[in-house]
Amino acid sequence: xxxxxxxxxxxxxxxxxxxxxxxxxxxxxxxxxxxxxxxxxxxxxxxxxxxxxxxxxxxxxxxxxxxxxxxxxxxxxxxxxxxxxxxxxxxxxxxxxxxxxxxxxxxxxxxxxxxxxxxxxxxxxxxxxxxxxxxxxxxxxxxxxxxxxxxxxxxxxxxxxxxxxxxxxxxxxxxxxxxxxxxxxxxxxxxxxxxxxxxxxxxxxxxxxxxxxxxxxxxxxxxxxxxxxxxxxxxxxxxxxxxxxxxxxxxxxxxxxxxxxxxxxxxxxxxxxxxxxxxxxxxxxxxxxxxxxxxxxxxxxxxxxxxxxxxxxxxxx
Numbered sequence: 001x002x003x004x005x006x007x008x009x010x011x012x013x014x015x016x017x018x019x020x021x022x023x024x025x026x027x028x029x030x031x032x033x034x035x036x037x038x039x040x041x042x043x044x045x046x047x048x049x050x051x052x053x054x055x056x057x058x059x060x061x062x063x064x065x066x067x068x069x070x071x072x073x074x075x076x077x078x079x080x081x082x083x084x085x086x087x088x089x090x091x092x093x094x095x096x097x098x099x100x101x102x103x104x105x106x107x108x109x110x111x112x113x114x115x116x117x118x119x120x121x122x123x124x125x126x127x128x129x130x131x132x133x134x135x136x137x138x139x140x141x142x143x144x145x146x147x148x149x150x151x152x153x154x155x156x157x158x159x160x161x162x163x164x165x166x167x168x169x170x171x172x173x174x175x176x177x178x179x180x181x182x183x184x185x186x187x188x189x190x191x192x193x194x195x196x197x198x199x200x201x202x203x204x205x206x207x208x209x210x211x212x213x214x215x216x217x218x219x220x221x222x223x224x225x226x227x228x229x230x231x232x233x234x235x236x237x238x239x240x241x242x243x244x245x246x247x248x249x250x251x252x253x254x255x256x257x258x259x260x261x262x263x264x265x266x267x268x269x270x271x272x273x274x275x276x277x278x279x280x281x282x283x284x285x286x287x288x289x290x291x292x293x294x295x296x297x298x299x300x301x302x303x304x305x306x307x308x309x310x311x312x313x314x315x316x317x
Contacts, residue, residue: 182208
C-alpha cells in the first residue's frame with residue numbers, strides 16, 4: 001500500500017507560483033433550445049485571451065446530454081474559434097453498470113479530439129471504474145497509446161454514478177503513465193487532494209493535480225492547478241487572481257473570497273443546476289444573449305438573478 005505522510009497543509013503552501021488554469025466552457029443555448037454557436041465561439045476566445053485554456057465537451061458543456069454529432073460540432077467550432085490555440089476536450093463514453101470497458105470507444109473519442117489539435121480529458125465510465133487497480137492503470141496506458149498526452153479525471157459519486165476516487169496505489173500507478181500529464185480531482189475533499197499533492201511532489205513533480213473543487217478554489221495556494229466550471233463565470237477574474245498569486249499581491253485573498261462566494265451560491269444543490277447559474281451570470285455580463293440551458297438540464301429560480309447581480313457588483317463588474 002502507498003503510504004503518505006500526515007498532511008501538513010502549511011508545508012504545502014506554494015507562494016508566487018505560476019498557476020495553470022483550465023476553464024470548462026459553458027455551452028450557451030438560445031431561447032428556442034438551439035446551441036448559440038457565435039456566443040460559444042466568443043467565450044472560447046475570451047477564455048483563451050484571458051490566459052486560461054478552454055475545456056470543451058465537459059460537464060459544463062453538457063457533454064452527457066449532447067448527441068455524437070453535436071460533440072463533433074463543438075470540437076470543430078472550438079478549433080475554428082481558437083485558430084490553433086491550445087484546448088482540452090472531454091471523451092465521454094455512455095455505458096451502464098456491468099458493461100465492459102470500451103477501449104475502442106475511448107480511443108475513437110480521443111482521436112476525434114487529437115485530430116482537431118486538442119488534448120483529451122478521459123472521463124470515467126462504469127466499465128473503466130469497475131476495473132481492479134492494475135487493470136485500471138493498464139487501461140490508462142492503452143488510452144494514451146493514440147495521443148501525445150492526456151488528462152485523467154477522477155470524480156466522486158455525488159457527481160456521477162460511474163465516478164470513482166482512486167486509492168493512492170492506483171493514483172501512484174496513474175502518475176507512472178508517462179502520457180498522462182495530470183488528473184482532475186473532484187472529491188470535494190481537501191485532505192484527499194492534499195494527499196495527492198504530497199504524493200505528486202514525491203513521485204512525479206511535473207504531474208498536474210487539477211482541482212475540480214469548486215467549493216475550495218484556494219487549493220491553488222497549496223500546489224494544485226485547476227480545471228473548474230466556476231471559472232467559466234469569470235475567466236478574466238480567475239486569471240487576475242492567478243496573477244496576484246504569482247506576484248505575491250495580497251489582493252489575491254479578497255478576490256478569491258468573492259469568487260468562492262459565487263461558487264457557494266452556484267454549486268449548491270442540485271449541483272448540475274450550476275450551469276443555469278453560469279448562463280444567468282454570463283447574460284448579466286452581456287456576454288451571452290440568453291440564459292437558457294440545455295432543455296434536459298435543471299434550472300435555478302428566477303430570484304437567483306438578483307443574487308448574482310449583487311455578486312457581480314462586489315466583483316466590480
